[in-house]
Amino acid sequence: MTTPDSAVLPARVSVAAGTTAGTALRELGAPNKGPNAIVVVRDLEGQLHDLSWAPQSDAEVEPVAADTEDGRSVIRHSAAHVLAQAVQDLFPGTKLGIGPPIKDGFYYDFDVNEPFTPEDLAKLEKKMKQIIKGGQRFSRRVYESVDQAKAELADEPYKLELVDDKGSADDPEVMEVGGGELTAYDNLNPRTGEREWGDLCRGPHVPTTKYIPAFKLTRSSAAYWRGNQANADLQRVYGTAWESTEALDAHLELLAEAERRDHRKLGTELDLFSFPDELGSGLPVFHPKGGIIRTELENYSRQRHIESGYQFVNTPHITKGDLYETSGHLDWYKDGMFPAMHVDEELNEDGTVRKPGQDYYLKPMNCPMHNLIYKARGRSYRELPLRLFEFGSVYRYEKSGVIHGLTRVRGMTQDDAHIYCTPDQLQSELKSLLGFVLGLLADYGLDDFYLELSTRNEEKYVGTDKQWHEATEALREAAMDSGLELVLDEGGAAFYAPKISVQARDALGRTWQMSTIQVDFQLPDRFDLEYTANDGSRQQPYMIHRALFGSIERFFGVLTEHYAGAFPAWLSPVQVVGIPVAADYEEHLRGVIEQLRRAGVRAEVDASDDRMQKKIRNHTTQKVPFMLLAGERDVEAGAVSFRFRDGTQVNGVPIERAIPLVTEWIAQRQNQSPTAGAFAEDAQ
Structure with a gap:
């Protein structure tokens, strides 16, 4: 009905x-x-x-x-089954991997003879539409025994492995098996009731394929069975499915806009950064224009840190391995570190060791070195809270499959702070720190936040229950006091401390993890950190880890996509370009540009042989926020005309008014793009 x-x-x-x-x-x-x-x-x-x-x-x-998070997830997993049915229909002999729902879509892994082509995806989409139109019914069936399941799945080696390893039931990406009954879902012909296709699955599913109203296959890629590169090479087909055609169209437009904003693409088009093969994977270089943006990001951050009582430190890029033995990173984080460099070994002529060498490591984080700075001399309670800050380069051995532009790299610069305080300072320090973090991110144009609290991983931690409880509750209280939504990330903490992470939504509504704050009782103990309390006793300080950007590289990538490359004027590599209508008016503009340069504005004149309209197109493409035009009337009136990124224009602005309009806009660090609407009244 x-x-x-x-x-x-x-x-x-x-x-x-x-x-x-x-x-x-x-x-x-x-x-x-x-x-x-x-x-x-x-x-x-x-x-x-x-x-x-x-x-x-x-x-x-x-x-x-259907239009809820759980409803969409069920629709997407059902669509993954339809995809697998279509693949085995069109590519007989294909072996099935897994096919879970994921954020905004689904995928299914296949062991197939040849990689899928775009033409193959088009054929699969057509076949899926036929299956969906047929209204096949999803019917749950319980296997009487494991042996029955194995007999039925004898030709599906990956499914057999899942049956043997039901521990994978706790893996959110494995929908095949659950903790209880072993089940299959059959796709039944709606008229005859005959089984058209089936798959090992714990479900649930939509009632019939007609409950999948809108889907799209988006791409295919190489994959590994259960994510392990040592396992078989598979082909993964990605898709998305929604509760309506309108919702699908909106999502596809969002994907298209995300592709237009891809920081890797914009980085090349705007000449901001690159990834030379000669350097190695995940090691970016910043070009002059990118260097300007990066410098502005760092300089404003430095200014705000100085205002908030931070002291700047610097530490080396490598260290003896003993340091990370003390901190515990070689026990708990070694897989994320680059291999050791064994140096300083001296040999006798016969090859025997005269002087043993030592292992040095590229540092994966700055905190152990900051602890050495704290420990370099005695500390008094009067010095606390002590806030140490560094733009410190660190190196992490990310697997090649997860490296992605600037947002996942192997060499990065963290805006790293470590705060040492007394127990009674902890809560006020956390609250003021969270306010500082949120305020500074908002200054860069990110102001839609929620918080995530990562708690202890019960299988990977150091310290006592009491310490973890106190640290977790301190973070929880500070987060609740902020008034922001708080989401729990159970078991997501690092081995040494719970964490609050600031999750920021960009212009497309996508979520990025930005700042992180951790309360750590472990490293002060491991490094024997102390301060002299007001009663003369020796006490151990509390330690707060804080990264605001996460890394400069990642933050740069996020902002590039947030602004679609059209950075605010205060961050733009070129803030003003003078464009003469003809060569005769070039000198008039040079005078204006010179005044702007003296005021600290990054300004230049385009004296190329291109026609004026082409110059405007070129600099609009390069996202220059202010273009100043000058023709005969402007010269006669001692004025310039403003042209903006959105194509709007304000004509005949007197030079004595135009200069402060530009300099004030930049000085105020306004994050929106200037437009005629914003300037028309002030320009009079």
């Missing part, structure tokens, strides 16, 4: 024993078409169930609509 999309359902629905959830919903007139169609139900323990689920005793359930 089809009911109007406007049908109103109670928050909870009663399902009688032996009755399916779908039957109970139909009796209430639940919608089965449109964005608010009910696709699954959730029991009171939070478990999702198919609409064909019939509880053994009376149950209360919550309807889950």
Whole structure:
């Protein structure tokens, strides 16, 4: 029965024993078409169930609509099954990997003879549409035994491995097996009831393929079975699926806009940075224009840190391995560090060792070195809180498969601070620190935040329960006091300390992890850090780790995409370009540009042989915020005309007014692009 999309359902629905959830919903007139169609139900323990689920005793359930997070996830996993069915139809002999829902989409891994081509994806989409139109029914089936499952899956080696290794049930990307029953989902012909296709799966799924109203295959790539490069090479096909065509179209437009904003693409177009093969993977270089932006980012940060009582330090790029033995990083973080350099070994003529060498490591983080600075002399409680700050270069051995532009690199510069304080200073320091972090990010144009609290990983930590509890609750209190939404990340902390991370949404609504704050009781203990308290006793300070940008490189990449390369005027490599209508008016503009340069503005005149319109196009493409034009009337009036990135224009602005308009806009660090609307009134 089809009911109007406007049908109103109670928050909870009663399902009688032996009755399916779908039957109970139909009796209430639940919608089965449109964005608010009910696709699954959730029991009171939070478990999702198919609409064909019939509880053994009376149950209360919550309807889950297609346009909710859980609803979309179920639609996407169902679409992954349809994709796998289409692949095995068109490419017989293909072996199946896994096919989970992911953020905004799904994927499925396949062991196939040849990599998929764009033409293959088009054929697969066409086949999927045929399957969806056929209205096949998803039917859950419980295997009577593991042996039965293995017999049925004898030709699917990857599925057999999952059956053998049910520990993977805790892996959110493995939908095949669960902690209880071993189940399959069959796709049944709606007319004959015959099985068209099936897959090992714990579910749940939408009732029929017609509940997948809108999907798109987006790309394919190489993959490894269960993410391990030592395992078989697979082909991964990605797709996205939504509750309506309108939602799909909006998402695809978002993807297209994200591609236009890709910082790697803009970095080349705007001549900001590059990744020379000669240097190695994940090691960027910044070109002069990128260097200007980076310098401005750093200089403003330095200014704000000075105002907030930080003291600047510098530490070397390498150190003896003993330092990271003390800190614990060689025990807990060695896989993320570059291999040791064994140096200073001296040999006798016969090859025997006269003087043993030592292992040196590129530093993966700055905190152990800052602890040595703290420990270099005695400290008094009167010095605390002591806030040490460094733009410190660090090196991390990221796997090649995860390196991505500036946002995941192997060599980076962290804006790293470590704060040493007394116990009674901890809470006020955390609250003021969080305010400082949020305020500074907002100054760069990111101001839509929520917080994430990462708690102890029970299998990978050092320290006592009491220490972890105190540190976690201190962070929780500071986060709650901020008034921002707080999301729990259970088990996501590093081995030594819980963490608050500031999650910032960019112009496209995407979330990026920015600043991190950690309360650490472990390193002060490992390094025997002390201060003299006001009663003369020796006490151990509390230590707060804080990275504001995370890394300059990553922050640069995020801002590039946030602004689509059109950086605020105060960050722009070239802030003003003078464009004469003809060569006769060049000298007039040079005088204006010279005044701007004396005022500290990055300004230049385009004296090339290109026509004026081409110059305007070139500098608009290069995202220059202010273009000053001059023709005969401007020269006669002692004026210039403003042209902006959006194509708007303000004509005939007197030079004595134009200069302060530009300099004040830059000095105020306004993050929006200047436009005629913003300048027309002030220019009079």
